[in-house]
Amino acid sequence: MKIDEVMTRDVITTSPGTPIHEAARLMVNHTISGLPVVGDAGTLVGVISEGDLILRQRQRDRQPWWRTFFQDGERLAREYQKAAGTTVGEVMTAAVISVSPDLPIESAAVILDRHHIRRLPVVAGGQLVGIVSRGDLVKALSTAPAPAVASASDTALCAEMKARLSREPWVSNRAIVVQAKDGVLALWGLVSTEAEKSAIETMARAVPGAKGVESHLVVQAEIPYWYGAV
Template sequence: MRAIDVMTTSVIYATPEMNIREAAGLLAEHSISAAPVVDVDGNLVGIVSEGDLLHRSEIGTGARRRSWWLQFLSSTRELAREYVKEHAQTVKDVMTTDVMTVYEDTPLGEVAELLERHRIKRVPVLKNGKVTGIVSRANLVRALASIEPAAAPLVTPDDAKLREAVLAAMAGERWGLARENVIVADGVVHLWGSITSDEESKALCIAAQSVPGVKEVVSHLAYPAPFPAM
């Protein structure tokens, strides 16, 4: 799936010259946490979010007064940036200008990685330099919930083929099992061997469960026995 398949297309925009109160009203009225900022030609120039409007002098949410030693340690650039966020009156002065973007044909895997890596909640989607949509974390969750479960195979693969498929699902993973530790009998996969964490055990079971035709996964995985005390 690509960004265009899940993105929200009814995008609410802000403008650079919009005042802060109007921007806050825009987010509140449409129940959104951020809005792309576009210029008169429709080009993306930034994004304004709840975080940009969080610390404001009008409502007493400005940054707390720093102690003298924190004032001394903070750079004048940092102190000036805080002042602008608290007192500026137009969107262009508080918006985030370094905006992460994707394209309509960007695979969802890349979108998810971008959101996670930069710790952001949404990303504008561009086509020919113009914003055509927004993909948020919520869009990705809804896409997952909408996927129809895979149909059960009409013919259950025999145990030998199932074993090869389970081994292939683990191939290339450092936590994968050796061939002799995967046994399949009547469609039931038995996993044997040593593990170093519960997460490793869970990953192995999920890899086996993901193979079409597997009826059940039985884990015999265990932590290595401790060495006896001397």
């Protein structure tokens, strides 16, 4: 699925010359946390968000005098402009991460997560054509049909599960017994922690073609001290 299938096309925007209080009112009235900033030709020139407004307020407070020794003049000048600015263009974030309409939504999700942002402007031919948010991606995920899973033989299921176990460094027991019958994976063995046990069970459920999982894994700490004593 591509971004242009899930993005919002009717985008609320603002311009560099818009007063800060008007941009803030737009966010409140439309219940959004950010606005793309477009120039006269409809080109994307920046983004202003709640974070920019909050940072502006923080920077208006007087900073300790010694702070100037640890920052270069250019950065201090930018911070001053953001703190004292009265228009969107003076406060906005100009270095904008944008995406194209034909980008897969999986790639958009990676970008949002990697850069810790909530939305991505969508640009085509230099023009803003939409915006895609985390909510749009979640909505697409909720409506997407479940992928078809091909059946697999018991032998293939065991081989795939063993291969997955061997690739993970956190698996403490390299001798876990894996069996399969009628598409149901069965796991036997000792593991170090409850977290490891749960992760291995999740791994088994994710094996393509597995119809179910029977876990007989045991956490070592839960074994009575007299277990196996002569």
